Amino acid sequence: xxxxxxxxxKWYVALFLVFLYAPAILLPVFAFNDSSIVSFPLKGFTxxxxxxxxxxxxxxxxxxxxxxxxxxxxxxxxxxxxxxxxASTRFAFPARRSIMGFIMLPMVLPEIIIGVSLLVVIIQLxxxxxLFTIILGHILICTxxxxxxxxxxxxxxxxxxxxxxxxxxxxxxxxxWMVLFPLVMPGIVASLLIAFTISLDExxxxxxxSGTEPTLPVYIWGQLRFPQxxxxxxxxxxxxLVLSISLLVLADYFRRRSLKKTGxxxxxxxx
Amino acid sequence: MLLISPTLVFTLLMxxxxxxxxxxxxxxxxxxxxxxxxxxxxxxxTAWTEPxxxxxxxxxxxxxxxxxxxxxxxxxxxxYFISFHVxxxxxxxxxxxxTIPFWTSYLMRIFLWKVILGYNGVVNGSLMGLGLxxxxxxxxxxxxxxxxxxxxxxxxxxxxxxxxxxxxxxxxSLIEVAEDLGDNWLxxxxxxxxxxxxxxxxxxxxxxxxxxxxxxxxxxxxxxxxGLMISNMIELxxxxxxxxxxxxxxxxxxxxxxxxxxxxxxxxxxxFMRGPx
Amino acid sequence: xxxxxxxxxxxxxxxxxxxxxxxxxxDIRTGEFFSLLGxxxxxxxxxxxxxxxxxxxxxxxxxxxxxxxxxxxxxxxxTNMVFQxxxxxxxxxxxxxxxxxLKARRLPKAxxxxxxxxxxxxxxxxxxxxxxxxxxxxxxxxxxALARALxxxxxxxxxxxxxxxxxxxxxxxxxxELRRLQRAVGITFVLVTHDQEEALTMSDRIAxxxxxxxxxxxxxxxxxxxxxSRRVGNFIGMMNFLEAKILGTSxxxxxVDVQSLGTLTLPLSQxxxxxxxxxxxxxxxxxxxxxxxxxxxxREIEAVVSEVFxxxxxxxxxxTLPQKDAPVTVTMRNTAGRKVLAAxxxxxxxxxxxxxxxxx
Numbered sequence: 001x002x003x004x005x006x007x008x009x010k011w012y013v014a015l016f017l018v019f020l021y022a023p024a025i026l027l028p029v030f031a032f033n034d035s036s037i038v039s040f041p042l043k044g045f046t047x048x049x050x051x052x053x054x055x056x057x058x059x060x061x062x063x064x065x066x067x068x069x070x071x072x073x074x075x076x077x078x079x080x081x082x083x084x085x086x087a088s089t090r091f092a093f094p095a096r097r098s099i100m101g102f103i104m105l106p107m108v109l110p111e112i113i114i115g116v117s118l119l120v121v122i123i124q125l126x127x128x129x130x131l132f133t134i135i136l137g138h139i140l141i142c143t144x145x146x147x148x149x150x151x152x153x154x155x156x157x158x159x160x161x162x163x164x165x166x167x168x169x170x171x172x173x174x175x176x177w178m179v180l181f182p183l184v185m186p187g188i189v190a191s192l193l194i195a196f197t198i199s200l201d202e203x204x205x206x207x208x209x210s211g212t213e214p215t216l217p218v219y220i221w222g223q224l225r226f227p228q229x230x231x232x233x234x235x236x237x238x239x240x241l242v243l244s245i246s247l248l249v250l251a252d253y254f255r256r257r258s259l260k261k262t263g264x265x266x267x268x269x270x271x
Numbered sequence: 272m273l274l275i276s277p278t279l280v281f282t283l284l285m286x287x288x289x290x291x292x293x294x295x296x297x298x299x300x301x302x303x304x305x306x307x308x309x310x311x312x313x314x315x316x317t318a319w320t321e322p323x324x325x326x327x328x329x330x331x332x333x334x335x336x337x338x339x340x341x342x343x344x345x346x347x348x349x350x351y352f353i354s355f356h357v358x359x360x361x362x363x364x365x366x367x368x369x370t371i372p373f374w375t376s377y378l379m380r381i382f383l384w385k386v387i388l389g390y391n392g393v394v395n396g397s398l399m400g401l402g403l404x405x406x407x408x409x410x411x412x413x414x415x416x417x418x419x420x421x422x423x424x425x426x427x428x429x430x431x432x433x434x435x436x437x438x439x440x441x442x443x444s445l446i447e448v449a450e451d452l453g454d455n456w457l458x459x460x461x462x463x464x465x466x467x468x469x470x471x472x473x474x475x476x477x478x479x480x481x482x483x484x485x486x487x488x489x490x491x492x493x494x495x496x497x498g499l500m501i502s503n504m505i506e507l508x509x510x511x512x513x514x515x516x517x518x519x520x521x522x523x524x525x526x527x528x529x530x531x532x533x534x535x536x537x538x539x540x541x542x543f544m545r546g547p548x
Numbered sequence: 549x550x551x552x553x554x555x556x557x558x559x560x561x562x563x564x565x566x567x568x569x570x571x572x573x574x575d576i577r578t579g580e581f582f583s584l585l586g587x588x589x590x591x592x593x594x595x596x597x598x599x600x601x602x603x604x605x606x607x608x609x610x611x612x613x614x615x616x617x618x619x620x621x622x623x624x625x626x627t628n629m630v631f632q633x634x635x636x637x638x639x640x641x642x643x644x645x646x647x648x649x650l651k652a653r654r655l656p657k658a659x660x661x662x663x664x665x666x667x668x669x670x671x672x673x674x675x676x677x678x679x680x681x682x683x684x685x686x687x688x689x690x691x692x693a694l695a696r697a698l699x700x701x702x703x704x705x706x707x708x709x710x711x712x713x714x715x716x717x718x719x720x721x722x723x724x725e726l727r728r729l730q731r732a733v734g735i736t737f738v739l740v741t742h743d744q745e746e747a748l749t750m751s752d753r754i755a756x757x758x759x760x761x762x763x764x765x766x767x768x769x770x771x772x773x774x775x776x777s778r779r780v781g782n783f784i785g786m787m788n789f790l791e792a793k794i795l796g797t798s799x800x801x802x803x804v805d806v807q808s809l810g811t812l813t814l815p816l817s818q819x820x821x822x823x824x825x826x827x828x829x830x831x832x833x834x835x836x837x838x839x840x841x842x843x844x845x846x847r848e849i850e851a852v853v854s855e856v857f858x859x860x861x862x863x864x865x866x867x868t869l870p871q872k873d874a875p876v877t878v879t880m881r882n883t884a885g886r887k888v889l890a891a892x893x894x895x896x897x898x899x900x901x902x903x904x905x906x907x908x
Contacts, residue, residue: 120292
């Protein structure tokens, strides 16, 4: 009985992983495939699709736009996240649960609703669609993720650490910088990285709110229509995957360090 | 209070105000380029009575429910495996392993399913190579099956996480008690483990259900003409058809339906949490 | 008598409708080891945190060293605290933790270094200076917390259940060490604890707190020997209670009718909380004796042994007295040749009127 059950789970999980990883594995396969059609059978090894990327000027513009948006989004949503996480874990204020629930709402709202509603406001107010409007939308959806990460960082702090610092004669301001900040620093780095990664890959809101300047996903969306562009898009996707995973590993490393610093056993993973 | 205010003000300005404006817009009407700001239920009448919209809405709901069911069914055994069959030290690594594919570019991921399921795709190629089929299967791409499969793939990591967390919280001695009292593995599972992990299942259901209704990229890329969903129509009204008020009414209607279904789940969750008296 | 370093008068503390402290009047003397003892939730920690400056009393006044602490924040008070969780800064080494308060005062580097190593030596952690604080054991964290507070030479050291996180053996060791440290530095210690044994062994004086009110302030001997009420007597050690009825007072004596024991005349000094409203007689289990064959006592009463609890060095007997339902506990040292009785045996219980206390 035990044996049968164990086998079932092993096989099931193995098949599941194949299903889960199928696209991620095909991406580099086609990126290095020496054929201008993305299909089997494979033709041979090449790196020319990566070279194509190097010489595509429009792509470079989109990358620059996306990086600018992602960096700005990461910084602002982390600042908003720190404020909200600190407030909600440390202080009691009226209607705390409803306020926090409202701030976390974008996490569960369909992105198309957020995209549409921001579009309506911007048009009604007569503003031009620009990279700035995308940044606003991205901060809105990234802030809840930042709060989730930062809340656990703030919550893991023993409140008496703060009191001890004040008891030993330090001011509140210095206490924040000397005790709290160093201890939540890894959480802040993780929050920056997560927000950066989400913003970099976000398409739905960016598609609604972008004006004449495309972000990277909007650019990719435009290129998907042209079959001859597909192999180089596979190369681009491969690069993005490597970048995302490196950022995540980095973020996880900082999260672990944060837990270690506050002296708590590591449990669970991301999110 | 002072600390929370910047975040709160931002969210109010960027979320509450826009949502209210969409609501307002849905009661206005537009002909070509002029916007009539008098109150009218015309858009809702169109959205709820016109067969095309009715049909799209029903199809979206159906696809989302299929996706949710498939995702949770796929996710549960994996979450169970990680929680019960993986040594505690390795659990974090497994969770990480589950989430990695999610960070492949969103558009690429969906597009690659087109490659996998396509006429000359991976599935047909391998099946023909193995001699199992002679003609490429055509029912696997550009239809609702493809949409369901692709969406399930997108959201399965988000279903695994809450179920895993709920399973981790199940007190192992409760399962041992059930065994001690004479239940076999299957009965133990259905009488103890599953009910206790139900909050996680409900959470997973909500997490998957809400965004799938709002997705318009997947139907566009792999759905074909019969796989389109309500979001594609909303997008069309806002962009090409240039009838934003109707788009707003459709969006509000979709959101209302999503909210109703979600409330049912939340209510079920409450009932489960309270348990029998 | 030395002059008080901490003076509280009429201190109230409300949390919404809940009154955590009510009309606290208390003087703590310079240089004494003072304990706040009470069950959990009685308000003792609130009182300590009010002295430290982490809680603001709703009413009343607090003076430390003769100065009013009204509006003085925690970081400006001449007190330092050892927290229940120790609150060792996890991102700093032992030496950095100890130096934290000195750095806040912007003392010269050389002086900081000197005082830090002095303090580390004082708590017996020499050689651990550069140890990361998450690599310390519970007892070592406790020492770091002590050194970190004492290095600032506060007028008062406040300790919030400092030993509750330690195992029994470590706790006993730290008890004597805290006592030694307090004598060596001469600083006033105010300790919060729910462990009566800990309070008795360490303190010069103890305040017993119930439901936000001070029930009694006394030395350990007075507290154990002369509890002011039935509740205090029951909280500190074990105590048997018999129903009593006051028949009348005359001069320095009071006449009472005691359940099972009959009518007695006791001096007023045996009613430490005053005679008014007294309804019980309290007697400690060790003040009763199970008399061996041929042994006699000042007074004797026949009883039946209902339960026997054998502890090795001691035997605890529950015996039933005539006209009393609930059994009375008698503790006996198991000296050589003494027979341990069994349940159901009859026994002669010896007692003396001197050891009776008249309580509310």
